[in-house]
Amino acid sequence: MGDTMSTETRPGDERFFLRAGPFGLARLAEVSGSDVRPAAEGQNETALFRGVAPLHVAGPEDVSFLDNRRYLPLLENTKAGAVILAPAFADKLPARTAGLVCKTPYLAWARIAAAFHPAPSSSGVRHPSAYVSEKAEIGDNVEIGPFAVIEDGAKIGSGSLIGAHAMIGRSVEVGERCRIGSHVSLTHARVGHRVTLYPGARIGQDGFGFAVGPGGFETVPQLGLVVIGDDVEIGANSTIDRGSMRDTVIGAGTRIDNLVQIGHNAQLGRCCIVVSQAGISGSTELGDFVTIAAQAGLIGHIKIGDKARVGAQCGVMSDVDAGADVIGSPAMPFREFFRNVATLRKLSKKSSD
Amino acid sequence: MGDTMSTETRPGDERFFLRAGPFGLARLAEVSGSDVRPAAEGQNETALFRGVAPLHVAGPEDVSFLDNRRYLPLLENTKAGAVILAPAFADKLPARTAGLVCKTPYLAWARIAAAFHPAPSSSGVRHPSAYVSEKAEIGDNVEIGPFAVIEDGAKIGSGSLIGAHAMIGRSVEVGERCRIGSHVSLTHARVGHRVTLYPGARIGQDGFGFAVGPGGFETVPQLGLVVIGDDVEIGANSTIDRGSMRDTVIGAGTRIDNLVQIGHNAQLGRCCIVVSQAGISGSTELGDFVTIAAQAGLIGHIKIGDKARVGAQCGVMSDVDAGADVIGSPAMPFREFFRNVATLRKLSKKSSD
């Protein structure tokens, strides 16, 4: 596979990422909700940590992380000053390494990494090349990048960051501390607080609606908006069409990956996960905590219940019950799908014998 | 599923959409090719209507719409002043509601909604920040948005609208009354009249062509164009590569949804429908009135006959006859696909008994 290590840079390179700290163990424990397990030898509890790194790269001033039994051999040999891990692995720590012990090590890791490398926040500077309508309302401390466009009547909440070449259409509302990526187009929309739109996301264009007329297709006006709840993230080059007669709604806390398509009038609940290249057709409704895996497709006008999980490449043609796991095209329960695969393999072998 | 109603705004919000009218019933009947069936009581035939709304939201000054028996209970309780519907449902109208009766209610709806909310048209204003080459030919009444780029030799037909950050390359021809969305890139192309390109569409870049050389892949120059017929629409973030030795052609009236890929030299006929995330590989030819459903994939160098329908997620590896319905991967007739699904389920059950 080639020596990919040779191309590896240290995570959190300061040329590309912000850096905060250094932090002591007590502070890291507080940030992450962990208990400190001091190193058996060699490490002073007043030691300061400067960053995060994987087990095989970390040094004495780095915090590292273990959440999978598979990587125990790396733990044994790590030079990390501290490692975040579950209680079950705490006694495997090398003598010079402190533990940050907690039941949810991945969450603790997210928080400690974010403490060292906070997400970019607004500089409050409006680039002189940006075009901002005099009829737009721009909150305090909003950063606006080069060649960004903000049209008449748009409102941008305080602390938000509008990337280069982003286009915020007429009357659009963006909440506080949002990050609108470069090249985003955002029209016909109301967006909550702390929302992140990644570069090239297309929000609010016409849905795919037309009637058959005598001389060809005739466009059905798309008269709804896109409404995006707080803390939503929408991936690069994803597309969310506005509603036709109601709004397309993305519930608070939902995370949408890259190249995802959401059709007009779709209703997504809270804290859903939609993985890359999945497609949700018009007027389909997702409950809360639904997971749609990569490249899955949902036809229109169906309902997916709370906490249901739709597998990768699944083709969903009818409602899915709350809590159900489906996969295959057409969709069926996971167990049935894999039983079918096994049955067909067996019959196929027999028939070729 | 949460109370999504609470997030609903009235369709056609004037902050986001143009609004025309008010219109009387006679005018609406004329626009839509309907027959007026006056309300049994309470409504003057000279009443004026101001907009459109769904049955459960509409008031006495709104026009609403019914095209599915499923929504008859909503019709019974609607407060809409008028409802567009088929003759079969006309006797279900509440006493205070007029009918706009016609055989194609969805088409009538499209036309009435468009009468109240016309599509944006050109303001004729060129934003001072746009870069327009002196060697470009710009027709009358062309609107050019902020930071748009129009290169040497490009021609833009009268009444067209070029969005913010759109890029129209050298020598490209765009017809009259086109709408080129924000962030579109359009190069190596000839575009007809009344064409809409949604934000982020990529038209005219190199097709995916290379030969295997001794030191790696070597690019094969892509020397054709993209030719787009009149009244075509191409969705957000879709990609259409230019031809290698002939042109890639999109026939008049064809509608392409978001995130669709069209490979080099593909030939699409008139009034085709290509739904989101479908992919059509290089040199494949579609007849007229072909439907390609979401996430379907067609390999290269095949022919799909007129009026054929390719189902969602279908994988088409060979020619499809005119009028055929196929689905599955590899593609097969609809009936065969669903029979296979049933057979496998039965065999699988038996084998696990």
Place this chain on the structure above:
Amino acid sequence: MGDTMSTETRPGDERFFLRAGPFGLARLAEVSGSDVRPAAEGQNETALFRGVAPLHVAGPEDVSFLDNRRYLPLLENTKAGAVILAPAFADKLPARTAGLVCKTPYLAWARIAAAFHPAPSSSGVRHPSAYVSEKAEIGDNVEIGPFAVIEDGAKIGSGSLIGAHAMIGRSVEVGERCRIGSHVSLTHARVGHRVTLYPGARIGQDGFGFAVGPGGFETVPQLGLVVIGDDVEIGANSTIDRGSMRDTVIGAGTRIDNLVQIGHNAQLGRCCIVVSQAGISGSTELGDFVTIAAQAGLIGHIKIGDKARVGAQCGVMSDVDAGADVIGSPAMPFREFFRNVATLRKLSKKSSD
């Protein structure tokens, strides 16, 4: 299918493409590594050629091309002055047509077409509307298009071409003679020499990483880069996320088509081919010379061996051996897949008899 010929323009239209030449047979033979087989009659060996065209369009000053027995009837009737072809077909040349005979005619074609129509190269002109940070390092002879943005600390190698509206983020390194298309966003990345990024490609945004917290999802900082080797091409609107703790790596010579998703930490080897709308999930590793066909999906954390081929729409859930051919969802060997298809058809027919 309509008369698509009527829309055909001659390949290499000078309004859209550069043109070099004319060239004599000796030069064309040299460029392409072919042997000249002079025309039996009517053609002087000092004749000059001005362009390339398909067999049925070419005239006496054009070079054409045959690589498939299927097109022999076109060869018989061609008016092309010269045709590139394999030795096996050389005796089928018409009397007035010279041959450029070689074992790899498609490669020879690529080179001759590129001789007549070289790829656009940098004009060295920086458009006055571009925003280039004073802290960026711009090499010699770099062309920068209208409204391009180059941020602090970015380095652009000599001879590179930065398209209109492209955004090159802080500290990004771009090698020599690269072509960065319009509307590209390129952040958190190191890019080799002679790399082409097509319009709308999104490189370097955050990967899709989050932990479940008590109040919803919490973002895991993505602290790696995207590292792109020499001679890589990445298609329009494709998305490549940066790594979380290591870099996402695209090996030298690899070609990625449009609308492809590459997740964080993925490692692609040298000279891989990834066709449109395919998706490679996080941390998955491809060897060298791997082919991933259109719309295929690979789950995360698996390894695909050198020269393996993954079929269109394939769903790969586990490692694939070097040299293997897989297809289906879940993936299986090609032979097994088609045997399954045949078995199911047979059983299904029997069961419906």
